Amino acid sequence: MLKSKTFLKKTRAGGVMKIVREHYLRDDIGCGAPGCAACGGAHEGPVLEPQPLDPASSLCPRPHYLLPDTNVLLHQIDVLEDPAIRNVIVLQTVLQEVRNRSAPVYKRIRDVTNNQEKHFYTFTNEHHRETYVEQEQGENANDRNDRAIRVAAKWYNEHLKKMSAENHLQVIFITNDKKNKEKAIEEGIPAFTCEEYVKSLTANPELIDRLACLSEEGNEIESGRIIFSEHLPLSKLQQGIKSGTYLQGTFRASRENYLEATVWVHGDNEENKEIIIQGLKHLNRAVHEDIVAVELLPKNQWAAPSSVVLHDEGQNEDDLEKEEERERILKTTVSEKMLKPTGRVVGIIKRNWRPYCGMLSKSDIKESRRHLFTPADKRIPRIRIETRQASTLEGRRIIVAIDGWPRNSRYPNGHFVKNLGEVGDKETETEVLLLEHDVPHQPFSQAVLSFLPKMPWSITEKDMKNREDLRHLCVCSVDPPGCTDIDDALHCRELDNGNLEVGVHIADVSHFIRPGNALDQESARRGTTVYLCEKRIDMVPELLSSNLCSLRCNVDRLAFSCIWEMNHNAEILKVRFTKSAINSKASLTYAEAQMRIDSTAMNDDITTSLRGLNKLAKILKRRRIEKGALTLSSPEVRFHMDSETHDPIDLQTKELRETNSMVEEFMLLANISVAKKIHEEFSEHALLRKHPAPPPSNYEILVKAAKSKNLEIKTDTAKSLADSLDRAESPTFPYLNTLLRILATRCMMQAVYFCSGMDNDFHHYGLASPIYTHFTSPIRRYADIIVHRLLAVAVGADCTYPELTDKHKLADLCKNLNFRHKMAQYAQRASVAFHTQLFFKSKGIVSEEAYILFVRKNAIVVLIPKYGLEGTVFFEEKDKPKPRLIYDDEIPSLKIEDTVFHIFDKVKVKIMLDSSNLQHQKIRMSLVEPQIPGISIPVDAPNMDIKEPERKKKKREK
Amino acid sequence: MAGLELLSDQGYRVDGRRAGELRKIQARMGVFAQADGSAYIEQGNTKALAVVYGPHEIRGSRARALPDRALVNCQYSSATFSTGERKRRPHGDRKSCEMGLQLRQTFEAAILTQLHPRSQIDIYVQVLQADGGTYAACVNAATLAVLDAGIPMRDFVCACSAGFVDSTALADLSHVEEAAGGPQLALALLPASGQIALLEMDARLHEDHLEQVLEAAARAARDVHALLDRVVRQHVREASILLGD
Numbered sequence A: 001m002l003k004s005k006t007f008l009k010k011t012r013a014g015g016v017m018k019i020v021r022e023h024y025l026r027d028d029i030g031c032g033a034p035g036c037a038a039c040g041g042a043h044e045g046p047v048l049e050p051q052p053l054d055p056a057s058s059l060c061p062r063p064h065y066l067l068p069d070t071n072v073l074l075h076q077i078d079v080l081e082d083p084a085i086r087n088v089i090v091l092q093t094v095l096q097e098v099r100n101r102s103a104p105v106y107k108r109i110r111d112v113t114n115n116q117e118k119h120f121y122t123f124t125n126e127h128h129r130e131t132y133v134e135q136e137q138g139e140n141a142n143d144r145n146d147r148a149i150r151v152a153a154k155w156y157n158e159h160l161k162k163m164s165a166e167n168h169l170q171v172i173f174i175t176n177d178k179k180n181k182e183k184a185i186e187e188g189i190p191a192f193t194c195e196e197y198v199k200s201l202t203a204n205p206e207l208i209d210r211l212a213c214l215s216e217e218g219n220e221i222e223s224g225r226i227i228f229s230e231h232l233p234l235s236k237l238q239q240g241i242k243s244g245t246y247l248q249g250t251f252r253a254s255r256e257n258y259l260e261a262t263v264w265v266h267g268d269n270e271e272n273k274e275i276i277i278q279g280l281k282h283l284n285r286a287v288h289e290d291i292v293a294v295e296l297l298p299k300n301q302w303a304a305p306s307s308v309v310l311h312d313e314g315q316n317e318d319d320l321e322k323e324e325e326r327e328r329i330l331k332t333t334v335s336e337k338m339l340k341p342t343g344r345v346v347g348i349i350k351r352n353w354r355p356y357c358g359m360l361s362k363s364d365i366k367e368s369r370r371h372l373f374t375p376a377d378k379r380i381p382r383i384r385i386e387t388r389q390a391s392t393l394e395g396r397r398i399i400v401a402i403d404g405w406p407r408n409s410r411y412p413n414g415h416f417v418k419n420l421g422e423v424g425d426k427e428t429e430t431e432v433l434l435l436e437h438d439v440p441h442q443p444f445s446q447a448v449l450s451f452l453p454k455m456p457w458s459i460t461e462k463d464m465k466n467r468e469d470l471r472h473l474c475v476c477s478v479d480p481p482g483c484t485d486i487d488d489a490l491h492c493r494e495l496d497n498g499n500l501e502v503g504v505h506i507a508d509v510s511h512f513i514r515p516g517n518a519l520d521q522e523s524a525r526r527g528t529t530v531y532l533c534e535k536r537i538d539m540v541p542e543l544l545s546s547n548l549c550s551l552r553c554n555v556d557r558l559a560f561s562c563i564w565e566m567n568h569n570a571e572i573l574k575v576r577f578t579k580s581a582i583n584s585k586a587s588l589t590y591a592e593a594q595m596r597i598d599s600t601a602m603n604d605d606i607t608t609s610l611r612g613l614n615k616l617a618k619i620l621k622r623r624r625i626e627k628g629a630l631t632l633s634s635p636e637v638r639f640h641m642d643s644e645t646h647d648p649i650d651l652q653t654k655e656l657r658e659t660n661s662m663v664e665e666f667m668l669l670a671n672i673s674v675a676k677k678i679h680e681e682f683s684e685h686a687l688l689r690k691h692p693a694p695p696p697s698n699y700e701i702l703v704k705a706a707k708s709k710n711l712e713i714k715t716d717t718a719k720s721l722a723d724s725l726d727r728a729e730s731p732t733f734p735y736l737n738t739l740l741r742i743l744a745t746r747c748m749m750q751a752v753y754f755c756s757g758m759d760n761d762f763h764h765y766g767l768a769s770p771i772y773t774h775f776t777s778p779i780r781r782y783a784d785i786i787v788h789r790l791l792a793v794a795v796g797a798d799c800t801y802p803e804l805t806d807k808h809k810l811a812d813l814c815k816n817l818n819f820r821h822k823m824a825q826y827a828q829r830a831s832v833a834f835h836t837q838l839f840f841k842s843k844g845i846v847s848e849e850a851y852i853l854f855v856r857k858n859a860i861v862v863l864i865p866k867y868g869l870e871g872t873v874f875f876e877e878k879d880k881p882k883p884r885l886i887y888d889d890e891i892p893s894l895k896i897e898d899t900v901f902h903i904f905d906k907v908k909v910k911i912m913l914d915s916s917n918l919q920h921q922k923i924r925m926s927l928v929e930p931q932i933p934g935i936s937i938p939v940d941a942p943n944m945d946i947k948e949p950e951r952k953k954k955k956r957e958k
Numbered sequence B: 001m002a003g004l005e006l007l008s009d010q011g012y013r014v015d016g017r018r019a020g021e022l023r024k025i026q027a028r029m030g031v032f033a034q035a036d037g038s039a040y041i042e043q044g045n046t047k048a049l050a051v052v053y054g055p056h057e058i059r060g061s062r063a064r065a066l067p068d069r070a071l072v073n074c075q076y077s078s079a080t081f082s083t084g085e086r087k088r089r090p091h092g093d094r095k096s097c098e099m100g101l102q103l104r105q106t107f108e109a110a111i112l113t114q115l116h117p118r119s120q121i122d123i124y125v126q127v128l129q130a131d132g133g134t135y136a137a138c139v140n141a142a143t144l145a146v147l148d149a150g151i152p153m154r155d156f157v158c159a160c161s162a163g164f165v166d167s168t169a170l171a172d173l174s175h176v177e178e179a180a181g182g183p184q185l186a187l188a189l190l191p192a193s194g195q196i197a198l199l200e201m202d203a204r205l206h207e208d209h210l211e212q213v214l215e216a217a218a219r220a221a222r223d224v225h226a227l228l229d230r231v232v233r234q235h236v237r238e239a240s241i242l243l244g245d
């Protein structure tokens, strides 16, 4: 309360608007040093260590704390995050400036501050009676803040001196600003630049590599040659955008051509949505994903998107003349009518740099410390870094961050962040694909784990409140073999009135994950469990996913049950939802369940239950398909792993049994029933899932392809599509139907989560259901947890909380979930691709039968059913005479010399691993049959020997 | 640009207060000799003046007289220079009427009106500067003015606002905090009995949090009471010294 504290009041006044703000100064803010008598018990949270001696610094041998200024925090966050750096005082002034200037760094510094082992202390200096400074006349805000930081540093040194006279603690001011450092030393504050300090840490030489390399402003002019034009200041850009001179947009670099990019202009104007940028100087140091301002060039300088593939492989930075020559190549390939709006980048509105995965291209000059780094993402320019460990980093996947891009530098400057491991190594590659797809995969933090139930765990009386005891029911689960996160179980029994009772029991994850705590926040952030080929990145900690929530047999588990009363014709008479306790009687695999159903000898409760379920599922499925639900297919592949080496030894396409679709049918039914219930109860904030109907143009390729085989595919409704797909059979070509379904899958839109209050169209096209949601996999999908919470409120089993009934929060959550699901899918594909490579690496070269999925202008895309593998066979290769290619868009077909290729044609291809580019290994396919002289490869030719030297040559020329 | 951080990780608000702390309060009673009672209060930068006349005979139509108790008439106005943006507000605009009504409701609950049947008590409150929590400042000023007029009350009426940010209840919102648009609550309390004279809430707040915010407002109102009590005692002491001499 007021009286116990001394308050001084300062008022800030100024501007046209009268702004009078109170600013209270306090004397109860602790310095953060333990055992400080002056501050007493005023500390909270993690504090500094009493006598920090390591890391040993040759510049300041005394125990000390660090006090960095704003720019050090912003640019050297990689150094500060290093475990070696501890005991840092973060001033409120600094933190606020960081908050205004970079959200990602602000988040990182907060994470560091919350990590108790780092001993970072945030000192609220702006409200401390002795460290507050007022802006002086003629002093700008930056200078005031610099002064405030120095005042706080000085205060700290004097304050700590009082604590113990001899061998007292020091506070070292870290700044990279020359003037600021000079002023600090004048005022008696020990001050160093970040570089000086890091270099003085003799025991931690590796830290030097993590230093951001920042060119001081003066340097640019000294070193003479300017390559790029200046970026205009933000104020000028904003003026220009307002007046229409400049356009604001997102910069998207081309994957194929490092000298080309597209800017997607923000806003709704129809004209000039996409602006092409060509040439190094016009790209003007913009990096993929940056928000930039562009100026349109006059029409006579407009260009067309070039079809040339150009990768930046030069080692020498001074090859600017060559660069210009290349740019001319771009221009000569222009065809008049293809001209598109073209512009140049005049300034950067917001950088969107992130740490990049990639590899070091070691400099040819021996002893050189400067090296180029090539990011795995081809849209990111190469980055110049300084490191002394180049030889150890060679051939390794590393992470590098960009620090800046001066006008006189061909490449941006950056610094080394982390060594991931050897290229091609499974662990390393997995790490890379997780990082590149932004999949959160760090081990769960202590804060998250602290919210797990204590073991041994058992169901208590309190847990049974608002819960039905269904442990007597004969429930069982059916899953793929080796499944440890079982989130659903089923039962079916005949009631006295002759009807059937069917129950779907889903793991009650929301019982363990309470809204808003760290565990909940982390699960929400992850959004989904990511399944890679031999790794699972859990959304929730293992104790829950594989134990307490997993509905294993013969243990008591908490569930959320959806129970229907049905007649024998699978018509729902009643539905109810309840939290429950169950005890599964059997955890079966699909095969085991199938065997029980088929075997006439077995008549136990579990088997009877399964037969009942199976019978109903068939009726449900038939009815669903009658309504127009689609059965599409995608070639799903599973790897058989060698148990010792964990290398894939064989691939196998997934087998589908009746029992698969039995489980699926009841999951769909449960999801639909729950969707109806939560939407009834919460019309504005139900979390639902929709699948929009694709625009008719999406189907063009499917219709054309079918037509070429004299089949008709109708696409006006989902029902007619499903029917015509069913009819599209060819007695001589049984695989055709599957191919058509694969093609149909490619025409579909992405299904998405949404909040019912923010949308009108709820329809799920693929399932032909007017409403749908996800309820049945809460262990691996966060959406299901929210749906469980909504349903629990609807049936009075749990209470609501504010975020649950906030449709904007829910919409934001959906956005993240949709993003995470998409990324998880991409990561999964990348993982399959990597394992496919491993597989063919050990397998050598093989020839397989394949079907053409698409024909392109200079290539065919084929599917190899045996491996479920898709690949592209190119017909144009550099350094080879170009074959005669005639592409017909209408049929579609591609004529090569005298052979015509249509969609669905059967071919034979040779598959091998192409390791010519270490960073981007890929599966290469070439045509074997039909034979085209000069194009196809003889079946037995040892083509590796022929091709290898050729490829090497190519590489050099590029 | 990041929005304003209303509550830092260290637990400090924009102006340096902690969540439950009030702004500095200064108050004086008996600032006008002509009135029956008057008081001036500053809660941070919110400044309010209250003047009380009565109890006296009903002015105007006699029909308004109540047979069993006194009529409480409250009028609220704000100075044109009271907010950052200078704006002429016509007398008796909607906001002022509403505030007058709320004040009336508050003081009808606190003043022992049955002691003065068929009479009238006038309370005029003017806000000179508004920086958040105007209703609370008006109530607190009016309480002191009513006491100064010697009109018997059940208890002090002490008011305070509270808001809710990052799962934390903030007491005594400043203008900056109010303008951020979160839920806010105004509470007028009779501290001795804990009775609520008026409770008003803007924006949606989940019921789970209501108790926490209400609790914060009530605690703050009690803190206000302790302060007002000191002001009254000080005033009485000064007055008795003057009289005694």
Ligand SMILES: [Zn+2]
Binding pocket: A030, A031, A032, A033, A036, A037, A038, A039, A040, A159
């Ligand atoms: Zn101290």
